[in-house]
Amino acid sequence: MKKFAWGCALAFALASGAAQAQTVKIGVVLTYTGVGAEFAQQIDRGMQLFLKLNPEAFGPCRPEIVRRDAKNPGGADAKTAAQELITQDKVDIVTGVIYSSNAIAMEPVITAAKKPFLIMNAGTAWITNLSPVIARVSFSMWHAGYSLGEAVVKTLGAKTAVIGYTDYPPGKDSLVAFKAAFEKAGGKVLDEIPMGGPGAVPDFTPFFQRAKDRKPDVFFVFVPSGDHAVAVVKTYHALGMRQAGIRLVGPGDITPDHKLQQMGNDAVGLITMHHYNADLDNPVNRRFVDAWRKEWGPGATPDFMAVQGYDGMAAIAHAVRANNCRVTAENFIAALRGWKFDSPRGPIMIDPATRDIVMNEYLSEVVRVGDRLVQKTLAVVPAVKDMCKELKVDRCGK
Amino acid sequence: MDIASVLLGGCAAGMVLFIVSVGLSVTMGLMGFVNLAHGGFAMLGGYTMVLAMKHAGLGFGAALALAFVAVAALAVVLERTLYARLYGAGELDQVLFTIGLVFIMIPAITLAVGPETQTVPLPGWMRGETDLGFLRYRTYSLVVIAVGVLLVLALWLGFERTRFGARIRAAVDNRRMAASLGVDVGRLFTVTFGIGSGLAAVGGGLGAEILGLDPNYALRYLAYFLIVVAVGGLGRIVGVFYAALLIGVLDFLLKIHFPKGGTMFIYALTLVLLLVRPQGLFGKRGA
Numbered sequence: 001m002k003k004f005a006w007g008c009a010l011a012f013a014l015a016s017g018a019a020q021a022q023t024v025k026i027g028v029v030l031t032y033t034g035v036g037a038e039f040a041q042q043i044d045r046g047m048q049l050f051l052k053l054n055p056e057a058f059g060p061c062r063p064e065i066v067r068r069d070a071k072n073p074g075g076a077d078a079k080t081a082a083q084e085l086i087t088q089d090k091v092d093i094v095t096g097v098i099y100s101s102n103a104i105a106m107e108p109v110i111t112a113a114k115k116p117f118l119i120m121n122a123g124t125a126w127i128t129n130l131s132p133v134i135a136r137v138s139f140s141m142w143h144a145g146y147s148l149g150e151a152v153v154k155t156l157g158a159k160t161a162v163i164g165y166t167d168y169p170p171g172k173d174s175l176v177a178f179k180a181a182f183e184k185a186g187g188k189v190l191d192e193i194p195m196g197g198p199g200a201v202p203d204f205t206p207f208f209q210r211a212k213d214r215k216p217d218v219f220f221v222f223v224p225s226g227d228h229a230v231a232v233v234k235t236y237h238a239l240g241m242r243q244a245g246i247r248l249v250g251p252g253d254i255t256p257d258h259k260l261q262q263m264g265n266d267a268v269g270l271i272t273m274h275h276y277n278a279d280l281d282n283p284v285n286r287r288f289v290d291a292w293r294k295e296w297g298p299g300a301t302p303d304f305m306a307v308q309g310y311d312g313m314a315a316i317a318h319a320v321r322a323n324n325c326r327v328t329a330e331n332f333i334a335a336l337r338g339w340k341f342d343s344p345r346g347p348i349m350i351d352p353a354t355r356d357i358v359m360n361e362y363l364s365e366v367v368r369v370g371d372r373l374v375q376k377t378l379a380v381v382p383a384v385k386d387m388c389k390e391l392k393v394d395r396c397g398k
Numbered sequence: 399m400d401i402a403s404v405l406l407g408g409c410a411a412g413m414v415l416f417i418v419s420v421g422l423s424v425t426m427g428l429m430g431f432v433n434l435a436h437g438g439f440a441m442l443g444g445y446t447m448v449l450a451m452k453h454a455g456l457g458f459g460a461a462l463a464l465a466f467v468a469v470a471a472l473a474v475v476l477e478r479t480l481y482a483r484l485y486g487a488g489e490l491d492q493v494l495f496t497i498g499l500v501f502i503m504i505p506a507i508t509l510a511v512g513p514e515t516q517t518v519p520l521p522g523w524m525r526g527e528t529d530l531g532f533l534r535y536r537t538y539s540l541v542v543i544a545v546g547v548l549l550v551l552a553l554w555l556g557f558e559r560t561r562f563g564a565r566i567r568a569a570v571d572n573r574r575m576a577a578s579l580g581v582d583v584g585r586l587f588t589v590t591f592g593i594g595s596g597l598a599a600v601g602g603g604l605g606a607e608i609l610g611l612d613p614n615y616a617l618r619y620l621a622y623f624l625i626v627v628a629v630g631g632l633g634r635i636v637g638v639f640y641a642a643l644l645i646g647v648l649d650f651l652l653k654i655h656f657p658k659g660g661t662m663f664i665y666a667l668t669l670v671l672l673l674v675r676p677q678g679l680f681g682k683r684g685a
Binding site: 033034035037038167193194195200201202203205206207209210213226227230231234237238239240243262266 | 515
């Protein structure tokens with residue numbers, strides 16, 4: 001009888017264990033309120049759209065999403081959110097994260113708990129070097145920065161540049177990346193101007209005035225996407241820098257798709273390097289944009305963050321399924337090494353060596369077609385790796 | 399470095415600071431009431447203007463006038479129902495009350511309008527650059543400077559040349575003496591508070607293109623508004639004007655030459671100034 005009772009208990013334990021394993025808890029940390037709220041919405045909708053369009057992606061496993069607000073780029077709230085997700089909600093995977101400062105603050109907590117950490121935005125290059133539990137489906141600032149540094153010399157024939165950047169880790173990253181490639185290609189950087197922090201949109205006039213006075217061929221600007229970008233384009237136009245013969249270039253953050261129409265004619269002629277824009281002409285992207293408009297209204301436009309949310313959920317689904325719904329940091333990351341996916345941004349892969357993404361970069365120019373602004377692809381740089389790790393610059397060489 | 403463009407850029411920012419801060423200076427001088435929610439009124443003005451332009455199709459000038467009227471009316475209501483209860487209270491109570499008001503305004507705006515920065519749909523002629531003959535400069539900055547100069551003149555005339563202005567000046571200098579001479583200081587304050595908050599609204603609307611406009615506006619620029627008042631002196635229109643221009647130009651200059659943390663010097667200078675001249679650069683001793 002006693003044996004029978006033990007057997008029952010064991011069977012019950014096994015059965016409930018198996019039932020629990022069916023559910024995979026995914027903790028999402030995004031700035032759902034405050035200055036980063038619009039970005040969070042893009043990523044969150046991207047994740048939702050993937051689940052909606054691919055209901056079978058998780059196979060027998062049932063994904064359960066737990067959302068937490070990171071509130072601001074400060075790091076402290078994001079760290080608390082990660083802590084609560086792990087200790088209270090007992091999540092299996094931590095993901096999301098708009099700001100690098102937040103990812104950097106969250107990393108020690110997640111590493112200590114031995115959970116996988118999939119980054120869907122935070123682009124400071126060296127973040128993936130912090131811990132072996134991290135993989136990134138978004139980008140590193142070097143992807144666009146380095147590619148653009150080469151392209152402005154080779155494609156636009158620029159010889160001199162001034163760099164303006166928002167003063168926080170990805171801004172400095174972008175600066176170093178652009179400068180490295182630009183100088184290697186024979187260009188000369190005349191000035192580097194820090195332009196306030198990411199928490200609030202500053203008055204850009206004095207910084208742009210300084211750039212204008214240096215009379216460079218191109219003015220490379222890195223600012224967080226969104227409202228900063230709108231202000232940059234406005235100030236560039238208001239100070240007559242285009243008429244002064246200075247071209248504004250930058251990563252695609254300065255032409256976010258959902259703000260582009262709002263920028264109006266001021267944006268025409270902007271040259272950007274980025275891994276996605278909503279006008280990319282490939283079948284996967286056309287389907288993606290159509291589904292987006294159907295879901296969130298005809299006026300809605302997905303931007304690069306939306307695609308990162310979409311691809312991020314695809315990566316999670318793949319890794320969860322490959323491990324039969326039971327993920328650990330090791331097997332999750334192992335499943336993602338070398339993972340390939342046909343994304344709306346073109347073919348992507350997680351670099352087996354660095355756990356960072358490999359993808360195309362698109363050089364585009366904003367042009368007017370009818371009454372809409374459209375990003376026209378000028379050139380494609382295929383299969384770009386994070387050059388910071390390739391060249392082992394400072395912290396990216398570990 | 400082109401001195402003219404630095405002066406123009408700094409003056410435009412300074413004008414916005416002046417328009418927002420002048421009301422704060424007068425109401426603080428009148429009642430000794432520290433209204434930290436003043437920047438909040440400027441923010442509400444900015445939102446009123448932008449929303450009226452975007453959704454009601456109002457022109458720039460009309461929307462700005464609407465912002466003045468709407469915020470002034472709201473301020474008078476708040477003054478009668480809430481502020482008036484705290485005139486006898488200690489400074490800490492007043493500060494806590496007004497900062498609390500700001501913390502209500504910020505999420506209220508986030509909830510009602512959203513967290514994003516509002517862009518001002520400027521009319522075509524205000525965009526781009528204007529040729530001044532000796533220099534081409536941002537048209538909008540020139541518009542702001544022109545409006546600022548007109549407002550200073552109007553305020554100065556109203557303050558120095560009208561009976562109403564004389565009453566305010568008298569009450570700022572010595573409230574009890576003014577009251578004993580038959581000036582209804584309470585009513586004077588209500589009216590001044592309304593006008594001052596309305597002016598803040600105009601500053602918020604006019605400055606939205608330059609300083610930006612989002613729910614955190616009320617706190618972000620609060621320190622600057624207070625510095626302008628502290629440097630300019632309480633209840634001194636001309637003093638506040640010079641102080642605002644000084645800080646606008648200084649801030650612009652520091653951002654150009656020390657983009658990294660240059661604004662630190664402004665706070666340091668204010669600190670030194672207040673140690674040496676606690677009544678401000680243009681204030682009267684013992685005012």
